[in-house]
Amino acid sequence: MTSPAEVSAATPLLTELYPRIQQFYAGQVRHLDAFRAEEFAATFTEDGVFDHRPGADPLLGRQAIAAAVSGYQRTKHAADPVQRRHWFNMLQVFPQDDGTVRTEYYALVLHTRPGTPEPQTGPSCFVTDVLEVGEDGGLLTKFRRVRQDHLV
Amino acid sequence: MTSPAEVSAATPLLTELYPRIQQFYAGQVRHLDAFRAEEFAATFTEDGVFDHRPGADPLLGRQAIAAAVSGYQRTKHAADPVQRRHWFNMLQVFPQDDGTVRTEYYALVLHTRPGTPEPQTGPSCFVTDVLEVGEDGGLLTKFRRVRQDHLV
Amino acid sequence: MTSPAEVSAATPLLTELYPRIQQFYAGQVRHLDAFRAEEFAATFTEDGVFDHRPGADPLLGRQAIAAAVSGYQRTKHAADPVQRRHWFNMLQVFPQDDGTVRTEYYALVLHTRPGTPEPQTGPSCFVTDVLEVGEDGGLLTKFRRVRQDHLV
Known part of the structure; x- marks a missing residue:
């Protein structure tokens, strides 16, 4: 057994990355839940890939991602205007050798209807x-x- | 591209503040969900303002905040005793120049009835x-x- | 009033522990939600105690914990195969003098049926x-x- 203080040097990356990623995700979903399509797409890399649903083609690049958000707003949201809230939880952060960070987490969408x-x-x-x-x-x-x- | 380690110095405030604020909120809602009115009010500044609902006057100061919690317990909770749990998520933390910290987050209330x-x-x-x-x-x-x- | 930067030295343990514990719990529930009974049990100490339900005897040790997860999978899950997701939130972390860490948190289970x-x-x-x-x-x-x- 070592005390928590003695092992604190073991995970500087996690200490640093974990809250940053949580804050990043909070900002990202804020854009999504407000249908700020361009701003949401800008949280992806220029050539970012968003494989959002089995059976559908992945969205390739910011333009496709923004178009999907705008399209959702013009069709589903226009027909049934709910306030969506994306909740992420139980985040795992895995720094990779190439400098990227792999994450895994649970997500749940809440839909509130006016009234x-x-x-x-x-x-x-x-x-x-x-x-x-x-x-x-x-x-x-x-x-x-x-x-x-x-x-x- | 820089590695995660190289950018770690960029956000010492966030690294420090994020978990502290999460821990603070956890303790704050524990008081609220247990109807510890005085203890909950004491997590606000003496002159804290709690604008808890559109259309209602904001609660001004600890005494008003504690009274609102106690009043809720004596009326709504007494008539329909549910265990409330306040869940916060998707937290954003914005340190301000004046030393205060602005936060934004999602919240959801769970109500469990006995049985x-x-x-x-x-x-x-x-x-x-x-x-x-x-x-x-x-x-x-x-x-x-x-x-x-x-x-x- | 001190600025956030000036107080950052006050809570190195929390800064370090909070994200590590969040990451630990995320991995632990991943095992549980996938019915990896041995791997889940291995996130407890060899003599770990899991007091999982009032009225039932606590599970004592890894073997009993793994057996309970496997038993649940063979009975309840086999009869009604849902994807469970354990969500933890509003975590409080209390480092103890003996080097252990006491935590308190809310938990909610989501059950998704196919289709x-x-x-x-x-x-x-x-x-x-x-x-x-x-x-x-x-x-x-x-x-x-x-x-x-x-x-x-």
């Missing part, structure tokens, strides 16, 4: 990301794969 | 706080604004 | 752990007590 306090929940998802650490220290999503629990 | 395993959920909220960092290093909520998604 | 996007939620729980910090710096659960909100 109805109880949100509709789902789907529950398992998400895998590869994050790129930019020259300015900022994070970008290079790759994201979402697997919805009810479609497995 | 019923599935909690009622909601409302889903978006919360903005201003936190004060005290002389002892402890955090206090100076201002909180809660916006419920179904009332927007 | 049904909306998960069933519950129970909502309050959990208390004692974590041991191993010689390799890794964490192990020495003791866990789960209190389900609907059984209180």
Whole structure:
């Protein structure tokens, strides 16, 4: 047994990366939940890949990602205007030798209809990301794969 | 591209503040969910403002905040005794030049009735706080604004 | 008032421990939600105690913990195959003088049935752990007590 203090040097990367990634994700979903399509797409690398649903082609690059968010807003959201909230949790962070960071986490979407306090929940998802650490220290999503629990 | 290690010096404040704020919020909601009115109010500054609901006057100061918690317990909770659990998530932390810290996060309330395993959920909220960092290093909520998604 | 930077030295343990414990829990529930019984049990100390439900005997040691997970999989899960996701939140971390770390947190289980996007939620729980910090710096659960909100 060593005390917690003695082992603190063992994980400087995690200490640093974990809160940064949590903060990055919070900002990313804020854009998504407000349909700021361009701003959301800009949290991906220029050639970022968003494999958002089994059976659908992955979204390739910022332009495709922004178009998908805008399209969702113009169709599904326009027909049924709910406030979506994306919740991520149980985050695992795995720094890679090439400087990227692989993450895995659970995600859940909450949908609140005007006047109805109880949100509709789902789907529950398992998400895998590869994050790129930019020259300015900022994070970008290079790759994201979402697997919805009810479609497995 | 820089490695994660090389950029670690860029965000010492976030590295330090993020877990502290998460721990602070966990303790704060523990008081609220147990109806410890005075202890909950003491997590606000003496003149803290709690703008808890659109259409209602904000609660001004610890005494008003404690009275609101006690009043809720004596009325709504007494009539329908549920175990509430406040969940916060997707936290963003923005240190300010004046030493305060602005935060933004999602919140969801779970209500469990005795004998019923599935909690009622909601409302889903978006919360903005201003936190004060005290002389002892402890955090206090100076201002909180809660916006419920179904009332927007 | 001191600035956040000036107080950052006050909580090195929390800064270090908080993200490590979050990452540890994420890996632990990944094993549980995939029914990797041996791997889940190995996140407890050899003589770990898992007091998982009022009215039932606590599980004593890794073998009993692994057997309980396997038994659940062979009976309840075989009869009704849902994808479970354990969500932990509102974590409090309390380093102890003996080098262990006491934690308290909320937990919620999501159950997704094939083809049904909306998960069933519950129970909502309050959990208390004692974590041991191993010689390799890794964490192990020495003791866990789960209190389900609907059984209180």
